[in-house]
Amino acid sequence: MRVDFNIVPMKTRILVTGGTFDKDYDELTGRLFFKETYVPAMLQRGRCRLDVTVEPIMMIDSLDLDDRGRATIVERCRASAEKAIVITHGTDTMVETAHALAHANLPHQTIVLTGAMVPYAFGSSDGLFNLGSALSFAQVLPAGVYVAMNGQYFSWDRVRKNRETGVFEATS
Numbered sequence: 001m002r003v004d005f006n007i008v009p010m011k012t013r014i015l016v017t018g019g020t021f022d023k024d025y026d027e028l029t030g031r032l033f034f035k036e037t038y039v040p041a042m043l044q045r046g047r048c049r050l051d052v053t054v055e056p057i058m059m060i061d062s063l064d065l066d067d068r069g070r071a072t073i074v075e076r077c078r079a080s081a082e083k084a085i086v087i088t089h090g091t092d093t094m095v096e097t098a099h100a101l102a103h104a105n106l107p108h109q110t111i112v113l114t115g116a117m118v119p120y121a122f123g124s125s126d127g128l129f130n131l132g133s134a135l136s137f138a139q140v141l142p143a144g145v146y147v148a149m150n151g152q153y154f155s156w157d158r159v160r161k162n163r164e165t166g167v168f169e170a171t172s
Contacts, residue, residue, distance in 0.1 A: 009050050010051075010083055010084045010139055011050075011052075011081075011082050011083075012050055012051065012052050012053070012082055012084040012085070012086060012135060012138055013053045013055060013080045013082040013085050013086075014039055014052055014053070014055065014085075014086045014088065014135075015055050015057055015073065015076050015080075015085060015086070015087045015088070016037045016039055016054065016055065016057065016058075016059070016088050017058050017059075017060065017062070017065070017069075017073065017087060017088060017097075018034055018058055018059040018060045018061060018090060019061065019062050019088060019089050019090025019091065019115045019116070020090055020091065020115060020116045020117060020118065020119050020127075021038070021039075021088045021089075021115055021116045021120060021125075021127050021131075022034055022036075022039075022059060022088070022119070022120070023061075023119040024121050025119065025121060025122070034059040034060070037054070037059070038120040038121065038127075039054050039088060039131070041120075042120060042128050042131050043131075045128065046128055046131070048132075050135060050139075052135070057073065057076050060090075061090055061092075062089055062090025062091065062093040062094065062097075063093065065090070065093055065096075065097065067100075070096070070097050070100040071100075073087065073097060073100070073101070074100060074104040074106075077101060077104070077106055077109060078104070080109070082109075083110060083143070084110050084112075085109055085110070085111045085112070086111075086113075086114060086131070086134045086138050087111065087113045087114070088114060088115060088131070089113045089114070089115050090115055091116070091117060091149070091161055091168075094113050094115055094161070095156070095159060095160060095161065097113060098111075098113050098145050098146075098156035098159075099157070101113075101145045101156070102156045102157065106145075107143060108143055109143055110137075110138050110141050110142065110143050110144060111138075111144070111145045111146070112134045112137050112141070112146045112147070112148050113134075113145075113146070113147050113148070114130045114131060114133070114134035114147070114148045114149060115127070115149065117166055126150065129150070129151070130149055130150065133148050134148040137153045141153065147159045147168060149167070149168040150167060152168070154170055158171050159171060
């Protein structure tokens with residue numbers, strides 16, 4: 001097998017939907033909430049050199065994401081001129097959104113959903129690593145819908161969140 005290391009990076013769109021990725025912590029009330037996305041700061045901190053457009057489309061917990069919200073995500077992908085798309089998403093319903101995208105007839109795009117188990121604002125988040133991995137996977141994987149977490153990627157129909165261990169894992 002020959003590996004081509006001369007891949008030209010593709011223009012990439014990041015669709016921001018909220019999730020743990022972008023949660024802030026209110027020290028007075030102990031509540032998590034949304035203010036604005038951390039994705040631009042993460043790209044800068046990670047020294048991203050890709051041609052990336054960041055598009056916040058919603059800032060919600062994925063448990064609050066319904067079919068109407070998923071339809072909005074599908075429409076934003078459909079309207080995107082970019083072939084590589086990364087979606088930051090809450091981990092609780094990421095697989096359901098991946099399912100909706102896979103059935104939306106978007107045959108020419110590589111769509112990678114990613115998230116975090118710990119908010120970026122906490123400093124010990126897995127979000128920065130997951131975002132970088134998702135951006136890399138979006139550049140090299142064939143068209144399709146994937147979930148990328150903790151350095152691994154999974155096809156949308158062969159992944160689940162293991163709620164006992166807090167990791168995503170392959171299914172058969």
